[in-house]
Amino acid sequence: MTRSSTVRRAPLLALYATFVFAFIYLPIVVLVVYSFNRDGVGGFPPRHFTLGWYTVLFADSSIWNSVLNSLIVAAASVALSLGLGLLAALALDRAGFPGKSLFRRLVLLPLILPGIITGLSLLMFAVFSGLHPSLATVFLGHATALISVATTELFAGLQKLDRAQEEASLDLGATPWQTFWRITLPNLKLSLIAAGLLIFTLSMDEIAVTFFLIGRDNTLPLEIWARLRRGITPEINAISTLIFVSSVALLVIWYHLRARSLGARSPEFLEQLGETS
Amino acid sequence: MSAFPANPPQELPAKSAALLELRNVAKRFAAVDVLKNISLNIASGEFLTLLGESGSGKTTVLRLIAGFAQPSSGEIWMSGERLDLLPPYKRRVNTVFQNYALFPHLSACDNVAYGLRVKNTPTSEIAARVEEALRMVKMQGFAASRPARLSGGQQQRIALARALVNRPRLLLLDEPLSALDANLRKQMQGELKSLQREIGVTFLFVTHDQEEAMALSDRIALLRDGALEQVASPREIYAHPATAYTAEFIGQTNLLRGEIRGGMVTCGALRWPSDEADGAVIFSLRPEAIRICADDKRQPSEVRFRAAVRQQFYGGSSELLEVDCGNGQTLRVRVPVGGPLAGEQDFVFSLCDPTRVAE
Numbered sequence: 106m107t108r109s110s111t112v113r114r115a116p117l118l119a120l121y122a123t124f125v126f127a128f129i130y131l132p133i134v135v136l137v138v139y140s141f142n143r144d145g146v147g148g149f150p151p152r153h154f155t156l157g158w159y160t161v162l163f164a165d166s167s168i169w170n171s172v173l174n175s176l177i178v179a180a181a182s183v184a185l186s187l188g189l190g191l192l193a194a195l196a197l198d199r200a201g202f203p204g205k206s207l208f209r210r211l212v213l214l215p216l217i218l219p220g221i222i223t224g225l226s227l228l229m230f231a232v233f234s235g236l237h238p239s240l241a242t243v244f245l246g247h248a249t250a251l252i253s254v255a256t257t258e259l260f261a262g263l264q265k266l267d268r269a270q271e272e273a274s275l276d277l278g279a280t281p282w283q284t285f286w287r288i289t290l291p292n293l294k295l296s297l298i299a300a301g302l303l304i305f306t307l308s309m310d311e312i313a314v315t316f317f318l319i320g321r322d323n324t325l326p327l328e329i330w331a332r333l334r335r336g337i338t339p340e341i342n343a344i345s346t347l348i349f350v351s352s353v354a355l356l357v358i359w360y361h362l363r364a365r366s367l368g369a370r371s372p373e374f375l376e377q378l379g380e381t382s
Numbered sequence: 383m384s385a386f387p388a389n390p391p392q393e394l395p396a397k398s399a400a401l402l403e404l405r406n407v408a409k410r411f412a413a414v415d416v417l418k419n420i421s422l423n424i425a426s427g428e429f430l431t432l433l434g435e436s437g438s439g440k441t442t443v444l445r446l447i448a449g450f451a452q453p454s455s456g457e458i459w460m461s462g463e464r465l466d467l468l469p470p471y472k473r474r475v476n477t478v479f480q481n482y483a484l485f486p487h488l489s490a491c492d493n494v495a496y497g498l499r500v501k502n503t504p505t506s507e508i509a510a511r512v513e514e515a516l517r518m519v520k521m522q523g524f525a526a527s528r529p530a531r532l533s534g535g536q537q538q539r540i541a542l543a544r545a546l547v548n549r550p551r552l553l554l555l556d557e558p559l560s561a562l563d564a565n566l567r568k569q570m571q572g573e574l575k576s577l578q579r580e581i582g583v584t585f586l587f588v589t590h591d592q593e594e595a596m597a598l599s600d601r602i603a604l605l606r607d608g609a610l611e612q613v614a615s616p617r618e619i620y621a622h623p624a625t626a627y628t629a630e631f632i633g634q635t636n637l638l639r640g641e642i643r644g645g646m647v648t649c650g651a652l653r654w655p656s657d658e659a660d661g662a663v664i665f666s667l668r669p670e671a672i673r674i675c676a677d678d679k680r681q682p683s684e685v686r687f688r689a690a691v692r693q694q695f696y697g698g699s700s701e702l703l704e705v706d707c708g709n710g711q712t713l714r715v716r717v718p719v720g721g722p723l724a725g726e727q728d729f730v731f732s733l734c735d736p737t738r739v740a741e
Binding site: 247267270272273274275276277278279280281283287288291292324 | 407432434448450469470471472475476479481484485486487496497501542544545550
């Protein structure tokens with residue numbers, strides 16, 4: 106009975122799933138395919154395979170300047186948000202202080218706050234404090250908005266850490282500072298890398314906050330957006346394809362690291378180890 | 383002007399032979415008295431075991447000595463130095479943790495070297511001492527292995543080497559064998575004991591296993607609900623338990639509750655003469671003190687009684703009987719292995735066997 110009903114329902118379910126996946130991924134497929142189409146974005150079906158748009162792209166210095174800007178902003182944001190996020194996560198994990206639950210909420214707030222609010226308020230802050238919108242303000246904006254991501258990831262990492270290891274370190278004569286550098290941080294390595302990759306990816310394609318804070322130097326998403334206003338060219342498809350490929354690569358790495366850091370101390374994992382050794 | 387030196391040695395502990403001294407140590411956690419006024423001396427080179435049920439406070443004692451917790455009141459002294467005011471990393475005490483707490487990102491060798499490295503020991507000395515420590519626990523072949531690659535027993539050895547390489551004055555061992563299976567456990571007990579004899583380091587060993595405590599210790603400190611019940615050598619504590627709790631916790635016993643009246647002890651069906659004062663009494667009578675009596679010769683120094691065998695548990699080297707002396711009074715009797723026993727038997731124990739214990 107159950108079996109026959111699942112068999113009856115399965116084709117519909119499969120069809121539904123196909124539609125959902127098509128809805129999500131077909132536009133990306135189209136984007137990638139047309140980056141290799143000689144006749145540009147017009148015309149169906151695509152004809153005349155070419156790598157010409159990639160040649161055009163590689164010669165386009167303003168695109169590459171914006172890529173460089175984005176990389177600088179992303180790298181700096183990773184450094185600052187990981188640094189501050191680690192401190193916040195440590196405070197949440199081990200310090201007891203009045204207003205801790207309020208602090209937790211405030212730290213995590215930017216995660217759900219609309220980018221437009223973050224961007225606008227940071228712009229006003231920049232204006233009040235006499236900062237000119239530039240890559241520096243963009244970097245501050247990204248780092249501020251992404252501290253919450255770093256805090257969440259690192260807090261999860263700290264929660265999994267076996268505190269007896271830190272006690273063992275103190276017991277063996279290491280100062281709290283030595284213990285932090287030699288035991289706590291190495292144990293957080295996977296969480297740090299995972300959080301870093303996630304923040305890097307989020308910063309690379311951030312538009313809303315960036316839009317309010319940008320000066321004369323465009324980041325890549327804003328450069329693409331600016332060009333779209335003048336009409337779409339396959340060169341945009343080409344750079345978008347490259348972004349897509351590198352984003353997927355980063356996310357795959359992030360996913361694997363996360364699975365490793367989650368699974369490394371699980372009982373099943375240890376059992377398997379015990380059986381093989 | 384005084385003729386005495388300006389700094390009289392007032393701060394020295396009363397007994398200078400003690401390596402470690404707990405003076406009236408108490409610990410409260412959230413309005414619960416985990417430890418109540420513990421005073422205990424540990425002599426240099428001694429193997430002292432803190433024995434107790436889970437929740438008796440034995441691990442808390444270790445954590446206070448290691449410095450992971452602060453006593454609510456009282457003082458801890460080590461070799462004439464106040465220990466409880468020092469942070470954990472300044473105490474010359476090392477711990478073998480219950481689940482070893484090895485550093486997973488470091489090899490066995492780096493785990494052992496850790497304590498020496500953080501104290502900036504010269505590299506050549508580190509290499510020599512780590513090798514010596516690994517040899518001591520027979521783990522030379524595993525220097526490069528990560529902890530996850532080692533078995534429980536091997537991790538245990540590395541944890542031991544990691545602590546001993548620092549040449550602590552006092553080694554704290556928190557139920558170090560509880561995670562091992564029975565056979566390995568027996569083997570490690572033997573190795574631990576001979577290692578302690580060999581290097582002469584003072585061991586403070588925590589366990590809930592009374593057999594383990596008896597087999598290894600010079601002295602046992604029995605903890606009950608955060609207070610010391612009795613501190614004595616295994617032989618002393620077994621032969622002369624101070625309280626009913628101790629008598630039942632260490633080994634098996636029969637607790638005989640009764641009274642003394644007019645020079646006669648009466649505990650149910652059992653009666654024997656005594657010159658102690660009248661009043662309620664509890665005696666501990668070990669099962670092996672009772673024998674089956676085959677002949678009819680009555681000795682004045684013995685107490686005879688008749689009882690029915692209810693149960694017989696075969697134990698390989700001996701058998702445990704549960705016998706009924708009438709009126710529901712049951713006793714446990716350990717006898718040499720013989721044939722099956724049934725029905726009424728004559729039993730006997732010597733007058734000097736029952737040990738009077740406090741409630």
